Amino acid sequence: MKKLNDIRNILKEAGNNRMAAIGGAIVILLVLIAILASLLSPHDPFEQKLENRLLNPCFEYPFGTDNLGRCIFSRLIFGTRYSLAIGVVVVGITASVGTTLGIVSGYSRGIIDETLMRIVDIVLAFPGIILALVIAGILGPSFLNVVIAISLTHWPAYTRLVRGITLSLREKEFIEGARALRASNIYIMRRHILPNCINPIIVLATLDIAHAIIFATGLSFLGLGIQPPTPEWGSMLKAGIPYFRISPHLTFFPGTAIMVTVMAFNFLGDGLRDMIDPKINEIILVSE
């Protein structure tokens, strides 16, 4: 029986790792596509050839052309840059700001903690995409404003996660030991608490990239994000809707690109989570 369980565990581990491996491979591929976009794309993503408009996928245009005769394949390749950039920049900002606030909050407790947690409550009082939508709508559509809008709504997840970990760590003996040795608070936060938060943060950040990409493409889809003629996936999808009936390939390929990218990051994040610590499962699930 024990042997059977062992085999099962190994198989499970392999299964999880395989998931992370598939996700990771797709992510690396996407990054390469984004970097080498100008080499890989067969056409100029902005070049309009009106005589070639609404072509179905063919040898010259693997994914067909859009209503202005632009190569959808090339536009998708360039679009990788925008989605990845938004995901990475947003998560870079939110993870560092959210983590800092979380450590400070959990470590200092008292009035600072109370204030920060109430601010978190207030931000989380706006459900889902609503706040991001309104901020983007007011600031006007641009890459920077999309980043601002999504960042402003995404940092509380990190603060809550990190605060929880910090609260449990600060009672531990090794922290008390450091304090007894007169280590400064900043030193303790940086050298003892932060390293213990890194693993869950990496998992949350990976899943958050997926989330940020959904938000960003959603905003462009509503016309409040990155604007045409920029080859961004969400705005390409929006632009394809009037031609949905006659040329569904205008929407099909950008939609699939978004889904595959989001799935890759979710695969990677899920796999990492199972590999690092299945216990943090719940925290992250709820914060989604």
Place this chain on the structure above:
Amino acid sequence: MLKYILKRIFLVFFVVIGVTIVTFSTMHFAPGDPAEVIAVARYGDDLTQEQIDWVRVTEGFDSPVYIQYLKWIKHVSRLDLGRSLVTSHDILEEITIRLPATFKLAVSSLVISLCIAIPAGIISAVRKNTIIDHLCMSAALLGVSIPNFWLGLLLIWLFSLTLHLFPSYGYGGCEHLVLPAITLGTSMAAITTRLTRSSMLDVLNQEYIVTAKAKGLDEKTIILRHALKNAMLPVITFAGLQLGFLLGGAVIVETIFAWPGIGKLLVDSIYARDFAMVQGCVLFIAVLFAFTNLIVDITYAFLDPRIRYEKT
């Protein structure tokens, strides 16, 4: 128990005040002169400086920010959210007209999601690491990864344009509800399935389940009578949160299917730069969300004896 509830109520009160400040300042610090925005909405693009100044004085934009805020709060506390800049309809009235549509969509998609998620979650927990479990979890991961707008468009393409079964947009009979409800329901089911599975797994590892097994009870009784009740607690809480979330209007799905709910009202007002309406909608949505969360918390406290019997 009472202390817990009072504390929750106090916190909600605090959050609501915070929400009004955020909502107010978002609109206030929006780029551009609010007086000019309102003047444009009122008199058209052909403006004179006198008209802008007139709006500034009559709307009170010349007084300090905190006075403007207090004035606004005074109106809001009397349930007066003001008038739309574009149509000059009463904002609260406009929102309440949209409520039934949003409510219908929210409840039906929640039902769909629970009908999928609870059985799927239980089966994958009970049959952990089997083919069924892997299938359910892969489907859930796919569901989490499909953006709403893309799933909605795929469903329109399949059921409306190809099979001609359901209308692709509009509001009216049940046939209009099917596609938007499925779109929202399935994507929510994905998260709920994962939650149900992990919650069920937690419970199945508890000692009282081991005892039940040792007593020789059959699996069905153990799962349905002993495990399910406890495993459902977090799921029900989560469903409550999702309902609050949905009542705020499923912005994207309502937009795709031209469903006349609060979410669509919000998006349309953003397009029209009707900031008064945006402000009203956001405030309404956030307050509604805060109160559903409060109700969920209190219900949870009643359902969970660990909180119910707490003496503190």
